[in-house]
Amino acid sequence: MNIVMRWIHLLGSPPFFYRFSGKLLPWLSMICLGLMIWGLYGGLVLAPADYQQGDSFRIIYVHVPAAWMSLFIYVAMAIAGAIGIIWHVKMAEIVCVTSAPIGAMFTFLALATGSLWGKPMWGTWWVWDARLTSELILLFLYFGVIALYGAIEDKRMAAKAVAILALVGLVNIPIIHYSVEWWNTLHQGPTVTKFEKPSMDTSMLIPLLIMALAFQLYYFIALLLRMRTELLHRERNSKWVKELLNLS
């Protein structure tokens, strides 16, 4: 326990975090790339075509992990924001604000690949059903967070405002998740996250889970990159940044 607390304390120090994340990034990137290649090979080559949807079902290997990440990142952003407000943890504030553009990208990807899947399967690019509409609202929430952070000059104040907005928007998350059960949607129901056995063959399911893991790791990598950039910007007048750039 003591070691864990010591680590958390260390990671809260910008120079240590900057150096440590710099060492970690190449390894994480290699693992992530390997998982993606494995998942793509399994999904595009090894998995058989779906008996109803043919090869178009393969869009699932980017669509579903992107949609999962759009929800996961939102929750992570809101929790980090809450930690930032309650305990005044600077690093948590930075996690909150730097998660927003990554989450927005995954939300956009979920919507765009869903549209590309909907056209051949449903015969339309877009329909105002509960799942699609609530996911679109999620995209606007992310845009709201990004815009609000950019609009307030004092970045610590901005991070607080952003955290509150993120926490309020949290109500949308269960709505998105349960939308396919609460309302009669054109979007299909869950095939993986069910209490019974997933209604998907293992040869199709395993590549999906690998892609989901790869996307999770990707978020972590993209987050570290953005956090490093944000730290350098916020701490540009500090001693450790000058030392880092050999300016003293």
Added chain:
Amino acid sequence: MGQRVVKSIMTISEFFNMGGYGFYVWSSFGLTFVMLVWQIIQPLLEKNSIRRSIVKNYARRGQRQ
């Protein structure tokens, strides 16, 4: 032997065709690829420009003193 070569060429074109859904499948994967790469490049470019501006500011302050 010859037949097997023909068959493997067929499967490659079949692979890109995706049972007639090639446009939708490859657009999805292509778009995702482009966005994922951009999401990595963008903070790196930003970091470099911040680094440059810190160095420039420092040099300017140094001249004044």
